[in-house]
Amino acid sequence: MEYWNSTAETMPRQELEQWKWRRLQAAMDHARRLSPFWRERLPENITSMADYAARVPLLRKADLLAAEAASPPYGTWPSLDPALGVRHHQTSGTSGNPPIRTFDTERDWAWCVDTFCTALHSMGVRPHHKGLVAFGYGLFAGFWGMHYGLERMGATVIPAGGLDSRSRVRLLVDYQIEVLGLTPSYAMRLIETAREMGIDLAREANVQIILAGAEPRSAFTTRTIEEAFGARVFNAAGTTEFGGVFMFECTARREACHIIEPSCIEEVLDPVTEQPVGYGEEGVRVTTGLNREGMQLFRHWTEDVVVKRPHSECGCGRTWDFYDGGILRRVDDMRKIRGVSITPVMIEDVLRGFDEVNEFHSSIRTVRGLDTIHVKVEAGDISGEAAERLCGRITEEFKREIGIRPQVELTPAGSLPRSKWKAARLHDERELAPQA
Amino acid sequence: MTSANSPLRPEQVEQLLGSYRSLGLLEQSCAVPAVLAAVRAARAELRIALDGQGVEFEYYRGHDDSLVA
Numbered sequence: 001m002e003y004w005n006s007t008a009e010t011m012p013r014q015e016l017e018q019w020k021w022r023r024l025q026a027a028m029d030h031a032r033r034l035s036p037f038w039r040e041r042l043p044e045n046i047t048s049m050a051d052y053a054a055r056v057p058l059l060r061k062a063d064l065l066a067a068e069a070a071s072p073p074y075g076t077w078p079s080l081d082p083a084l085g086v087r088h089h090q091t092s093g094t095s096g097n098p099p100i101r102t103f104d105t106e107r108d109w110a111w112c113v114d115t116f117c118t119a120l121h122s123m124g125v126r127p128h129h130k131g132l133v134a135f136g137y138g139l140f141a142g143f144w145g146m147h148y149g150l151e152r153m154g155a156t157v158i159p160a161g162g163l164d165s166r167s168r169v170r171l172l173v174d175y176q177i178e179v180l181g182l183t184p185s186y187a188m189r190l191i192e193t194a195r196e197m198g199i200d201l202a203r204e205a206n207v208q209i210i211l212a213g214a215e216p217r218s219a220f221t222t223r224t225i226e227e228a229f230g231a232r233v234f235n236a237a238g239t240t241e242f243g244g245v246f247m248f249e250c251t252a253r254r255e256a257c258h259i260i261e262p263s264c265i266e267e268v269l270d271p272v273t274e275q276p277v278g279y280g281e282e283g284v285r286v287t288t289g290l291n292r293e294g295m296q297l298f299r300h301w302t303e304d305v306v307v308k309r310p311h312s313e314c315g316c317g318r319t320w321d322f323y324d325g326g327i328l329r330r331v332d333d334m335r336k337i338r339g340v341s342i343t344p345v346m347i348e349d350v351l352r353g354f355d356e357v358n359e360f361h362s363s364i365r366t367v368r369g370l371d372t373i374h375v376k377v378e379a380g381d382i383s384g385e386a387a388e389r390l391c392g393r394i395t396e397e398f399k400r401e402i403g404i405r406p407q408v409e410l411t412p413a414g415s416l417p418r419s420k421w422k423a424a425r426l427h428d429e430r431e432l433a434p435q436a
Numbered sequence: 437m438t439s440a441n442s443p444l445r446p447e448q449v450e451q452l453l454g455s456y457r458s459l460g461l462l463e464q465s466c467a468v469p470a471v472l473a474a475v476r477a478a479r480a481e482l483r484i485a486l487d488g489q490g491v492e493f494e495y496y497r498g499h500d501d502s503l504v505a
Contacts, residue, residue, distance in 0.1 A: 005488030007488065007490040008488050011490060019490070027495070030495070107480045107483060107497070109480070110480035111487075114488065152481075262488075291487075
């Protein structure tokens with residue numbers, strides 16, 4: 001097994017824990033000295049990791065937004081003068097809140113790129129490869145790090161930011177590109193576009209490694225992407241707040257997403273009691289950054305639901321624990337319908353099981369006082385009895401897998417919106433209904 | 437401190453730390469924009485590469501200016 005940073009990736013566990021503790025102490029010293037925000041939140045004389053978890057309060061998104069609002073754009077949060085920044089990124093702010101804004105110093109950016117190199121190297125990317133980054137290259141941090149990671153590794157990067165889907169498919173084929181970075185939603189879009197162009201990606205392109213990240217995905221979606229491209233799909237994730245990749249999938253065990261441990265302390269807490277859960281139990285990811293100097297994070301409650309497993313359960317030789325299946329969902333993704341808990345990935349899992357389904361959109365509505373799932377499905381040119389049969393099969397599969405019978409509606413080809421970034425395919429419209 | 441299982445030889449670590457130190461001195465004294473930009477970038481990348489090899493020094497700027505190796 002080859003590693004990007006063999007020392008860090010295979011460091012004996014006890015040595016690693018001690019190293020992380022020294023890193024945490026240095027990070028807290030830096031933050032207390034230079035950040036007004038952190039000076040208020042970080043107690044003095046923290047004596048151990050356990051003491052740290054017991055005494056440092058959880059950091060919520062609202063805390064960061066309040067710190068930002070105190071003196072925009074970055075507020076009291078930074079530990080260094082923003083003039084040292086060489087990049088600015090921000091979250092999309094789609095939840096109606098203002099965006100979280102961050103900057104990276106040159107050192108921060110070098111670290112961020114290195115986390116991508118760690119991930120890409122683990123997936124098999126090497127200097128002789130060509131990589132296409134199908135990403136908007138905007139304010140959102142997204143795949144910027146992948147672009148620069150490919151460069152640093154010595155691979156050839158093809159920045160396909162401003163191109164449409166047909167041009168991207170053409171590039172994949174014409175240049176026989178081996179590495180592709182994009183969201184799972186957009187991978188599905190490229191597959192559909194290639195079909196419209198009469199191109200068999202598995203046969204005519206040469207994609208071998210796909211980094212499909214930035215959103216949870218179902219097993220069906222992974223399989224569909226892999227079959228269509230004839231390539232292996234890997235998972236990886238980072239956040240704007242954290243500033244780099246914190247986990248990546250290795251080649252040894254499917255869906256084993258190793259935590260880049262020297263860069264972070266990852267606690268997993270029960271969503272209600274906020275107490276630690278054990279290996280193999282679901283909980284919310286709480287992260288502490290150990291590398292970034294400009295904008296630091298201590299005990300950030302991410303709302304990502306994860307299951308951590310010990311490194312020994314993966315055969316890759318890394319001593320870094322892993323999240324099984326990556327980010328399973330967001331805490332706030334879960335919806336209750338007639339007592340049944342439903343997430344977007346559960347719906348995707350059912351619908352991707354139907355080869356005929358090209359795209360879908362689902363919503364939760366209240367119909368005559370009863371909460372119902374309404375599913376709009378695009379399924380090519382199917383009509384008449386075939387359409388009725390497909391709707392019936394989807395309804396039965398929903399009932400069998402999720403326990404709810406949905407209303408299924410077939411819509412014309414191309415009528416549903418496609419996503420180039422994170423797809424939102426489940427909308428809860430119950431709040432919009434007039435209250436009785 | 438250097439990790440016991442580093443594949444870097446001790447003399448290589450010393451050479452790299454020496455380079456880092458030299459680049460730091462240049463960063464403080466050089467006024468040529470093109471050279472200064474290259475020095476800063478090289479220093480940032482060298483620091484993270486050494487960090488990945490478990491070489492512990494200068495976690496944060498201004499926090500520990502003496503190189504501990």
